[in-house]
Amino acid sequence: MKISVLLPYKENFSPIYPGAVSLFLKDTIPLSKFKKNIYVYGYTNLKKKLLKNYVNLKFKKFFFKSSSKSYIKKFLEHEKIKKSKLIEVHNRPNYIDELYKYNKNLVLYFHNDPLKMKKSISLEDRKSILEKTQLVIFNSKWSKNRFKKGLNINDFKNKLKVIYQSTNKKKINFKNKKNIIIFVGRLNSSKGYDLFGNAALNILNKYPNWRVIVIGDEPREKIIFNHKRFRILGFKNNNIVTEWFKKAQISVTCSRINEPFGRTALEASSTGCAVIISNRGGLPEASPNAIKLKILTIKNLQNKIEKLINNEKFKTSLQKKIYNSFFLSNKLISKNIDDYRFRLFKD
Numbered sequence: 001m002k003i004s005v006l007l008p009y010k011e012n013f014s015p016i017y018p019g020a021v022s023l024f025l026k027d028t029i030p031l032s033k034f035k036k037n038i039y040v041y042g043y044t045n046l047k048k049k050l051l052k053n054y055v056n057l058k059f060k061k062f063f064f065k066s067s068s069k070s071y072i073k074k075f076l077e078h079e080k081i082k083k084s085k086l087i088e089v090h091n092r093p094n095y096i097d098e099l100y101k102y103n104k105n106l107v108l109y110f111h112n113d114p115l116k117m118k119k120s121i122s123l124e125d126r127k128s129i130l131e132k133t134q135l136v137i138f139n140s141k142w143s144k145n146r147f148k149k150g151l152n153i154n155d156f157k158n159k160l161k162v163i164y165q166s167t168n169k170k171k172i173n174f175k176n177k178k179n180i181i182i183f184v185g186r187l188n189s190s191k192g193y194d195l196f197g198n199a200a201l202n203i204l205n206k207y208p209n210w211r212v213i214v215i216g217d218e219p220r221e222k223i224i225f226n227h228k229r230f231r232i233l234g235f236k237n238n239n240i241v242t243e244w245f246k247k248a249q250i251s252v253t254c255s256r257i258n259e260p261f262g263r264t265a266l267e268a269s270s271t272g273c274a275v276i277i278s279n280r281g282g283l284p285e286a287s288p289n290a291i292k293l294k295i296l297t298i299k300n301l302q303n304k305i306e307k308l309i310n311n312e313k314f315k316t317s318l319q320k321k322i323y324n325s326f327f328l329s330n331k332l333i334s335k336n337i338d339d340y341r342f343r344l345f346k347d
Helices: 020-031 067-081 093-100 123-132 141-148 154-159 193-206 238-247 263-270 298-310 312-324 330-346
Strands: 003-006 038-042 054-056 086-090 106-110 135-138 160-162 180-184 211-215 230-234 250-253 274-278 291-293
Touching: 003 067, 020 038, 020 330, 067 093, 086 093, 086 330, 093 106, 093 123, 135 141, 135 330, 141 160, 154 160, 180 193, 180 238, 180 263, 193 211, 193 230, 193 298, 211 238, 238 263, 250 263, 250 298, 263 274, 263 312, 274 298, 274 312, 291 298, 298 312
Parallel strands: 003 038, 003 086, 038 054, 086 106, 106 135, 135 160, 180 211, 180 250, 211 230, 250 274, 274 291
Antiparallel strands: none
């Protein structure tokens, strides 16, 4: 029995610049009861891989030819050697039509807004997905509801399932946390980095015992903040990010866009941070007990941070509430994935 997991073309299944999809698979596959039968297929030029059971689909690129089509063709060459019992496609609805010609046992995962993805925007596209897959999986209820928009879903309701991203709750000592406010993610306006930076500068000027740590980069948009206690570390691997979360008191994810889920908020919750999020997309599902920003302004964000700084009892209570209620462990989510695999194989 073979289970093939097909990554999006260009998804980096490597410790160097891994995407959310890669981290999700890296965390859950080793805990699966099917782990010896799972093969992850992708494309990368990097030598280091996140798992040993990774197959790199190398092919020649041509200026006039679609790389995605060449990628699928290369994958199907492997399928002809040994056909999969199940193919799990991550975040690429546009792969389904071609794969369906060779294998009818398909599961599609959405990690982004379905209504903004090629071959998933129109009603006809989404009806086709439902007809050609065994199951469609979303990383939040918000994403699932986006997919359902305009559809009469009664005939297909058993095909739609939410499986959240996961991480493990980290062992922490709240007494060891430092006066650190942390921001992790792309340093652009879509992620609200401009809002965060301006609010953070006001905080640093007012509270000399606090400092700011920023982890991330953004080559396409330059938003600059300068302060001796405002430290930008650039991109760091997940292990280093986790260590900073464990040290931080407050974590901010103030995206302007509707995040389909929000891995940063998930990671911050697993390390006992007092989490502040924008009340958009799937972010409230990633950290249900977080402080939610209904109005995204510099002043409103600054007020929320100051409330935590000035009220130690409230801050500690919130940290422990978020930490103690955390349940999206890798073990649980891996089990949820295996449950549908067992059911599909049984059927």
